[in-house]
Amino acid sequence: MPKIEENQLFTVIIEWEVNPKYQQELINGLSNQIDTYFKDYDGFISASFHASEDGKRVINYAQWISKEAWSNSFQASGRNEVQTTNDEIIKNCEATTLKLNSYHVARVIENI
Numbered sequence: 178m179p180k181i182e183e184n185q186l187f188t189v190i191i192e193w194e195v196n197p198k199y200q201q202e203l204i205n206g207l208s209n210q211i212d213t214y215f216k217d218y219d220g221f222i223s224a225s226f227h228a229s230e231d232g233k234r235v236i237n238y239a240q241w242i243s244k245e246a247w248s249n250s251f252q253a254s255g256r257n258e259v260q261t262t263n264d265e266i267i268k269n270c271e272a273t274t275l276k277l278n279s280y281h282v283a284r285v286i287e288n289i
Contacts, residue, residue, distance in 0.1 A: 197232030206266035220246020
């Protein structure tokens with residue numbers, strides 16, 4: 178479950194444009210990669226996938242304990258294999274990466 182707290186954690190948001198007939202396949206493929214390679218990595222908190230209603234976009238909202246933990250995950254053994262598989266998933270789903278940005282939570286409003 179994502180943790181939404183002000184000035185805590187490191188957040189990466191990736192947006193893909195995808196052929197609507199492959200939207201769920203993109204989500205399944207990339208989430209399997211996270212589940213297999215990143216879920217148990219030190220510093221990983223969560224990853225959420227959001228599917229647009231029109232089927233043309235997928236947003237991945239991922240949280241890490243720090244930017245360093247996220248960066249270090251890319252240095253882990255097998256990283257080239259993971260990236261190659263991710264690239265294949267994206268290509269097979271006729272998707273393109275539109276944006277990859279990092280953020281920190283600046284403000285939270287909750288209904289408690």
